[in-house]
Amino acid sequence: MSNQKPLIEVKNLKKHFYVGRSLWKKSKNVLTAVDGLNFYINRGETFGLVGESGCGKSTTGRTIVRLYDPTDGEIIYDGVDIARLSAKEMMTYRKKIQMIFQDPYASLNGRMTVTDIIGEGIDTHKILTGDARQKRIYELLERVGLKREHASRYPHEFSGGQRQRIGIARALAIEPELIICDEPISALDVSIQAQVVNMLEDLQDEMGLTYLFIAHDLSMVKHISDRIGVMYLGKMMELATSDELYNNPLHPYTQALLSSIPVPDPNAAKDKRIILEGDVGSPINPTPGCRFASRCRYCQDNCKTETPKFREILKGHFVACHYAEKINNL
Amino acid sequence: MKTLLKVENLKTSFYTHLGEVQAVRGISFELNEGDILGIVGESGSGKSVTSLSVMGLIDEPGVIKEESSIVFDDIELTELNKREMSNLRGNEIAMIFQDPMTSLNPVYSIKNQMTEVIRKHTNMTKSEALERAIELLHMVGIPEPEIRIKGFPHQFSGGMRQRALIATALSCNPKLLIADEPTTALDVTIQAQILDLMRDLQNKLNTSIILITHDLGVIAEVCNKVVVMYGGMIMEKGTIEEIFYKPQHPYTKGLHKSIPKVNLNQKERLVPIEGSPPDLMAPPSGCPFSPRCPHAMKICIEKASPLFNISESQRSSCWLHDQNSPQVEGFVKVKGDKYE
Numbered sequence: 246m247s248n249q250k251p252l253i254e255v256k257n258l259k260k261h262f263y264v265g266r267s268l269w270k271k272s273k274n275v276l277t278a279v280d281g282l283n284f285y286i287n288r289g290e291t292f293g294l295v296g297e298s299g300c301g302k303s304t305t306g307r308t309i310v311r312l313y314d315p316t317d318g319e320i321i322y323d324g325v326d327i328a329r330l331s332a333k334e335m336m337t338y339r340k341k342i343q344m345i346f347q348d349p350y351a352s353l354n355g356r357m358t359v360t361d362i363i364g365e366g367i368d369t370h371k372i373l374t375g376d377a378r379q380k381r382i383y384e385l386l387e388r389v390g391l392k393r394e395h396a397s398r399y400p401h402e403f404s405g406g407q408r409q410r411i412g413i414a415r416a417l418a419i420e421p422e423l424i425i426c427d428e429p430i431s432a433l434d435v436s437i438q439a440q441v442v443n444m445l446e447d448l449q450d451e452m453g454l455t456y457l458f459i460a461h462d463l464s465m466v467k468h469i470s471d472r473i474g475v476m477y478l479g480k481m482m483e484l485a486t487s488d489e490l491y492n493n494p495l496h497p498y499t500q501a502l503l504s505s506i507p508v509p510d511p512n513a514a515k516d517k518r519i520i521l522e523g524d525v526g527s528p529i530n531p532t533p534g535c536r537f538a539s540r541c542r543y544c545q546d547n548c549k550t551e552t553p554k555f556r557e558i559l560k561g562h563f564v565a566c567h568y569a570e571k572i573n574n575l
Numbered sequence: 576m577k578t579l580l581k582v583e584n585l586k587t588s589f590y591t592h593l594g595e596v597q598a599v600r601g602i603s604f605e606l607n608e609g610d611i612l613g614i615v616g617e618s619g620s621g622k623s624v625t626s627l628s629v630m631g632l633i634d635e636p637g638v639i640k641e642e643s644s645i646v647f648d649d650i651e652l653t654e655l656n657k658r659e660m661s662n663l664r665g666n667e668i669a670m671i672f673q674d675p676m677t678s679l680n681p682v683y684s685i686k687n688q689m690t691e692v693i694r695k696h697t698n699m700t701k702s703e704a705l706e707r708a709i710e711l712l713h714m715v716g717i718p719e720p721e722i723r724i725k726g727f728p729h730q731f732s733g734g735m736r737q738r739a740l741i742a743t744a745l746s747c748n749p750k751l752l753i754a755d756e757p758t759t760a761l762d763v764t765i766q767a768q769i770l771d772l773m774r775d776l777q778n779k780l781n782t783s784i785i786l787i788t789h790d791l792g793v794i795a796e797v798c799n800k801v802v803v804m805y806g807g808m809i810m811e812k813g814t815i816e817e818i819f820y821k822p823q824h825p826y827t828k829g830l831h832k833s834i835p836k837v838n839l840n841q842k843e844r845l846v847p848i849e850g851s852p853p854d855l856m857a858p859p860s861g862c863p864f865s866p867r868c869p870h871a872m873k874i875c876i877e878k879a880s881p882l883f884n885i886s887e888s889q890r891s892s893c894w895l896h897d898q899n900s901p902q903v904e905g906f907v908k909v910k911g912d913k914y915e
Contacts, residue, residue: 404852407851435791436867437847442845443845461762464835464837501764503837505763506792507767508795509792509834509836520768521768524765
């Protein structure tokens with residue numbers, strides 16, 4: 246898998262928002278939601294993006310599908326930079342990249358029937374019409390574990406898990422290659438989460454889909470992903486294969502994050518936990534230096550002034566920390 | 576150890592325009608002094624309604640049915656009138672809620688909201704109450720409490736708001752603290768801080784805690800006893816070791832299998848529980864889990880199982896424990912009619 250060309254490559258991606266802007270004067274406050282991300286996703290792979298709320302993981306997903314226009318950087322999809330394409334040029338790529346949203350209650354239009362919801366993309370991209378279109382919708386419904394009868398119903402008639410299935414059918418309708426899953430299971434009950442995750446895995450096997458899986462539930466991300474990137478305040482802190490990341494986390498933030506996952510095993514070492522002091526800092530007008538410095542237990546003077554480089558320490562294992570070798574005795 | 580809270584045959588229903596919603600359907604459990612009891616369940620399992628019933632916060636159109644009994648510290652709570660209950664609430668039993676963003680009033684300062692509670696329940700003067708509030712904020716780990724107390728909720732982060740709410744809840748040294756999903760709205764690193772704080776406070780103050788959550792991981796971190804709820808009923812209860820290492824009920828077993836294990840290296844496929852949670856408007860007449868249960872038998876659909884005594888502390892509500900049901904691997908048979 247390592248020799249093939251990546252399906253999508255993100256280079257130095259930045260998305261900044263101006264906050265507190267009024268009509269009369271331009272705000273000077275810049276919220277750096279995503280600040281220079283670099284990663285790639287291979288075809289057929291699941292790439293997990295984790296981080297706490299406000300770290301920019303959702304903004305990353307939304308920028309890749311161009312729901313937001315990137316402030317800077319490149320998004321190379323299959324060899325073409327789509328970061329600056331016009332809306333018209335983007336249409337071809339919209340068909341290839343689809344998205345599944347977090348909240349199945351808010352992401353389906355309550356006034357549209359299931360047929361309309363799933364068929365909307367088919368119509369927009371003029372893929373099928375008439376009976377063929379309806380047949381395709383039935384197929385999709387059955388594929389995601391719903392029934393034909395459901396096609397004429399409205400979203401309020403479904404449970405959360407079923408709605409998320411409709412959202413998945415909608416994303417699949419135009420046969421995309423890449424699906425951005427933005428917290429697709431966090432609004433669902435525990436017993437339903439496994440159903441949806443298994444279905445996503447099956448669909449990937451069958452259709453050769455590529456996923457960007459965004460979530461804060463680390464154990465689920467570990468389960469579903471091949472490689473994982475850990476974000477903190479708009480920066481990528483660490484990136485490795487999922488086993489490597491969990492067995493051998495090199496960044497102090499990843500170490501703390503992993504140790505704070507509550508493990509469903511009462512006898513598992515409770516005292517090994519690293520409790521982080523304080524809260525996530527503000528992404529508004531950040532100062533140079535490591536974003537994690539204020540909460541890091543290994544913080545040195547230069548951490549507060551020099552932004553650490555995102556570098557490959559072990560093969561395929563990237564870390565943004567000045568002292569990664571020292572901390573981990575490498 | 577003394578029994579602090581004994582809930583017996585609690586039934587809470589809501590009479591809506593669409594009909595009766597039976598949120599809690601006859602549950603019993605007890606809590607000793609110093610216990611941390613976890614109540615796990617999915618949305619709609621009745622775990623929050625249970626806690627609101629204990630707090631006496633069930634309002635129209637909700638009703639706690641006649642046959643229910645909630646005995647707290649030798650007082651029958653269901654017989655108290657509004658005034659007596661409101662004296663008890665806050666003083667003896669306190670509660671923290673899921674969403675620290677909405678349980679604080681945005682237009683009053685933290686100082687205002689904390690001293691209001693303290694003065695309502697004690698005879699303290701304004702300045703004494705302020706002193707007490709600062710001391711409490713210090714105890715829950717808010718830096719520079721003298722300054723921060725003057726701030727408003729929007730100036731506090733999510734974790735700090737939850738700390739402030741815990742401090743407020745503890746202000747009158749309650750014997751029982753009910754925490755309804757206290758960390759669900761928080762990030763994992765902040766969740767770790769809050770759970771750590773709760774464990775710490777429990778050690779220091781010996782307050783009994785009921786922790787309501789849907790996250791088995793959180794339960795494993797802090798609780799010593801667990802009640803597993805589903806469809807308004809108790810499926811299984813026992814000590815933390817029993818529920819995690821020797822689960823008996825098919826629902827508890829299913830829950831364990833449907834969550835990914837972080838410590839495993841090989842990719843193991845998750846085993847989901849098929850189907851979806853029951854509609855409490857028309858709950859299944861038998862075991863609420865029977866429509867989703869891989870072992871469901873005829874009797875399961877007709878009649879809900881009693882709680883079988885698995886051990887001194889463990890109870891499981893499943894017909895498979897009955898002598899007359901077929902032998903299924905992993906299910907203990909219970910002799911005679913030893914169930915409650």
